[in-house]
Structures are given as C-alpha cells and as structure tokens.
Amino acid sequence: MRLKTVFSAQYSAVFGISKPTPGMKIGHCNRTFAHGFSFFNAVGRNGQIFWFVFRDMGKVYGEKDIPRLDQSKIEDDMAPFFNKYVAEGVRFRDIFENRVRCSHVPIEEGFLNQWVWKRYACIGDSVHKTTPNLGQGGNGAMESAASLANTIVAMAQASISSDLSLRRISASLEDWAGSR
Numbered sequence: 001m002r003l004k005t006v007f008s009a010q011y012s013a014v015f016g017i018s019k020p021t022p023g024m025k026i027g028h029c030n031r032t033f034a035h036g037f038s039f040f041n042a043v044g045r046n047g048q049i050f051w052f053v054f055r056d057m058g059k060v061y062g063e064k065d066i067p068r069l070d071q072s073k074i075e076d077d078m079a080p081f082f083n084k085y086v087a088e089g090v091r092f093r094d095i096f097e098n099r100v101r102c103s104h105v106p107i108e109e110g111f112l113n114q115w116v117w118k119r120y121a122c123i124g125d126s127v128h129k130t131t132p133n134l135g136q137g138g139n140g141a142m143e144s145a146a147s148l149a150n151t152i153v154a155m156a157q158a159s160i161s162s163d164l165s166l167r168r169i170s171a172s173l174e175d176w177a178g179s180r
Contacts (some may be wrong), residue, residue: 007063007110011131013054014074016102020047023090030087039086041095049095052132053081054107061106069104077104107131115177119169121148144180151176 024043032039041051082093112127124141155172
C-alpha cells in the first residue's frame with residue numbers, strides 16, 4: 001500500500017522566546033497581517049514573550065523538496081522585518097534583540113487520504129497538518145481523539161452481544177475516519 005504524497009510547504013516560521021521588552025504588555029496577544037508575512041506574539045507571566053514570524057517562501061515546495069532552513073542565517077532572514085511593528089510602539093527588532101532562543105522551520109501543510117489501517121488509526125499532524133497561525137491543529141487533534149474514543153466505546157459496547165472481529169474493527173475505524 002502506498003500513501004498519496006500530499007504534504008507541501010509554502011510558508012516558513014521563525015518562532016522564539018524573548019525576555020520582557022518595553023511596550024509589551026503582560027497578558028496581551030498581538031497579530032499583524034501583511035502581504036507575504038504575519039506576526040503573532042503573546043506576552044506571558046513575568047513579561048516573557050512568545051513570538052512567531054510567518055513568511056511566504058515564494059513558491060510551494062512538494063514534500064520531497066521542502067527545504068531545511070539554515071539556523072545560522074535567522075538574523076539575516078529576519079532583517080527585512082526589523083522595522084515592522086508587532087505591537088503599538090514596538091518594532092520586531094525590539095523583541096528579536098531580546099530573544100532567548102529561536103528557530104526557523106518550514107511549515108508543512110496537507111491532508112493524508114488514509115488515516116486507518118486494520119486496527120490502527122492516526123490523528124493530528126500525522127494525517128492533517130495545518131499552518132500554526134490558524135491555531136487549529138491542536139483543536140483538530142483533540143476533536144479527532146474525542147470522536148475516536150467515542151467510536152472505540154461504541155465498538156466495545158457492541159462487542160458484549162457479538163464478536164469483535166478485525167474486520168468489524170477495521171470497518172468501524174474506516175467509518176470514523178470518513179466522518180473526520
């Protein structure tokens with residue numbers, strides 16, 4: 001059995017953690033959307049900043065061609081964004097210079113055509129990757145986990161009065177996958 005190749009990457013993300021920065025308010029989240037890039041940051045306890053820069057890589061890469069990004073070039077890659085605002089009166093340079101750590105990765109997206117094989121089922125990013133700036137990857141994984149749990153409970157309850165064969169398990173899991 002061969003799964004269809006479906007994952008690709010058009011965007012990359014630099015994500016990091018920074019020390020408190022003047023102008024960044026504890027408890028606030030900020031989003032900036034612009035042509036070809038976006039920012040997201042959240043200011044946590046003690047002013048620690050969790051931030052992301054999402055940017056268009058200029059083309060869609062198939063899964064075999066998705067580039068590995070050179071971590072030593074992050075500062076050069078981010079230089080065009082230094083003067084962009086991430087919050088009122090705060091430029092990206094301000095939080096970038098206060099970084100504790102950061103990393104640059106391609107953002108894979110896609111949807112596998114098969115989630116189930118016999119009595120095995122996959123959920124989350126293993127079968128449906130979404131770009132993290134949507135904020136839906138974890139939600140989709142939890143919904144899949146809950147619905148899979150409901151399917152397993154229904155199979156277990158049905159097995160009290162009948163046989164729970166591999167064929168029946170597989171059919172139930174296929175129905176579950178089809179519903180997701």
